[in-house]
Amino acid sequence: MTARRGPIVVGVDGSAHAEGALQWATGLATELGVEVVAVHALGLLSHLQGRQEPAQLHRRDVQELLADDWTAVLRSAGVDHHVEVADGNPVTALSAAAAAHGASMVVVGSRGSGGFPGLQLGSTSHQLAQHAALPIVIVPAPRA
């Protein structure tokens, strides 16, 4: 008897980096037959990106983007998935989602920024890699 694998949690923000991560996770999820949980973290600056608007409208817009555009690759591949919008920084949001769903791994794109020495300081992927209690996959940025 084999243990059931947990879902793959993927950080998604509409960037090319995140899309690369989601594509990689889609391929693996197809092979393994597991679910994908696509998570987007709303940061403090999220509400300043694009037009200025009430926070609740921005949240709704992001939820629609996440469910429609940003996760189109999952639908195309027929992968079982769902999406979540969380408040906070991406490391906290992804870690919480992974714990809540009993994830088998977290997949994020490599942004190339950050990567600072010492303690809790660093980019999302760096911080996850330092502190997560489960496998982290960092997918390199797509080459131009």
Next chain:
Amino acid sequence: MLLVAGAPELDQHDAGPGHPERVERVRAALGGLSDAGLQDAVVPLEPRRATFEELSRVHPVPYLEALRAFCEAGGGALDPDTVAGPGSWDTALLACGAVLAAVDGLDAGAGEAAFVAARPPGHHALSDQPMGFCLLNNVAVAAAALAERGERVAVVDWDVHHGNGTQAIFWDDPRVLYVSTHQWPLYPGTGALSDTGGTRSPGTTINVPLPAGATGDVLLEAFDGVVAEAMEDFVPTWVLVSAGFDAHRADPLAGLALSAGDFGALARRVRAFAPGPGRVVAVLEGGYDLDALRLSAGATAAALVGAAFQPEAPTADGPGAEVLAAVRLARLEALGLGP
């Protein structure tokens, strides 16, 4: 007299082009004090830097050393919201030092209240992690210093975002009462009304999570009700205010609907929570619309010294009043007094 700390000329913290957390915020807040006609009441505080010893009551030394080294190496993005540069470390020390100087100035009898216009803000900073524009937790450092002297400190945080850092730092500390009114859901995703403090300090955290569109009357009802009750039980000897002004209706980062007049009314309540003159310090946290910040800071500072300045009428009739009964119930349950 109102002790005022704020030294934009020494500010070297640059979060980058277009970032809303900028030095102009300090100038706007100080300008608001002038608008309020407080020039003759203001006693400027000499800028000073917090020491490692003072900071280490809240932040572990390895974290401080890493943050300093990071800034000295040129800095960069710490998370998608938070940036530090070469001058950020010194500016953060000045911000913490300003709150400590305000406390010491009041302790020496130099004024009846203090207003600190400093940045970067602090209430999101955890003991070992910067986040949400915050590097060091300015209010927590001052609260910890007071607690070490045997004081009982109430931290009232009316920033539109929950002060997750301050809550976490004092979660299980019976010497500090943490009260937050904030929009929910919103960054940083913490501040549930069921969060009421640790096992050693039940009921010493009070969260009032409010829906978008909530107006000043709801916050005042909270202050006059469950918060006033908590203050009567806790009996603070000092009150520190995490005075963010991003709950103003004009703020671009959130969706509460307060006016400058509401902040003045809240400040009058906070003044009454203190045991007497010279025991209230308001510390700038968020607030990113410069005009709203200017008006709100002026109204707050005026109220702290009993001056009349209401540049905008108070607001009412927004949603959220239904939350207050649940907040009271959560507190009573934490104290073992629930139904």
